[in-house]
Amino acid sequence: MRNIKMTVEYDGARYLGWQRLGDSDKTVQGKIENILSNMTGEEIEIVGSGRTDAGTHAHGQVANFKTESVMTLEAMQEHLNRYLPRDIVVKEVLDVPDRFHARYHAISKKYSYYIWNNTVPSAFERNRSFHVSDELNYSLMHQASQKFVGRHDFLGFSSLKKSKKSTVRTIESIKIIEHGNLVQFAFVGEGFLYNQIRIIMGTILAIGAGRMQLEDIDAIFTSGIRAQAGETVPAHGLFLDEVYYEEV
Structure with missing residues (x-):
């Protein structure tokens, strides 16, 4: 099982914030999870460093997720940025230790x-x-x-x-x-x-x-x-x- 860390940039003007809200497709987390789940064939849930409200933007939101995928980091990033809306961009993708948690380890x-x-x-x-x-x-x-x-x-x-x-x-x-x-x-x-x-x-x-x-x-x-x-x-x-x- 791999633990993947992402740094994400987004324009929040069109979204109801970072955090997934039920069946709404108007959140940044929801958009990214849908693409990751389709990409890996797994039910992917990402953990963000924290919530941002509706309309708030990010230059450097951080999130992590667990996956069995053997895709290269470059292929993951390229796939995400190809299928995400243009106002959400994954700036960096890294393999990190299993214990890394985007929210709990933020200082x-x-x-x-x-x-x-x-x-x-x-x-x-x-x-x-x-x-x-x-x-x-x-x-x-x-x-x-x-x-x-x-x-x-x-x-x-x-x-x-x-x-x-x-x-x-x-x-x-x-x-x-x-x-x-x-x-x-x-x-x-x-x-x-x-x-x-x-x-x-x-x-x-x-x-x-x-x-x-x-x-x-x-x-x-x-x-x-x-x-x-x-x-x-x-x-x-x-x-x-x-x-x-x-x-x-």
């Missing part, structure tokens, strides 16, 4: 959120960034972003309800990189709660536009109340860039 992830900051929207970036027409204070947004770095209880910056599961997470870094009107907010962390990045982004943008204050972040960490934070910005500005792994 951190990098996500990027993109905004298009101009009074005029972009025809080309409309599905890959969030249009923000406000004049933004980038110095304040940098200060705001650094308040989220470190280990915190992010309950107030997620869509989760209070439960027995821990909402404490560590964000290793947040960087703001300007590419002209296209602005990238790069997050690296051990893992993220449901909608955590999109709510943090809504809060940072509200501070940059003068609708919230820096001190509000500390108050939300203390209260854990979601309603006090910024809006949940749209999914189409979010990319899963890379997944980092421990040695296995």
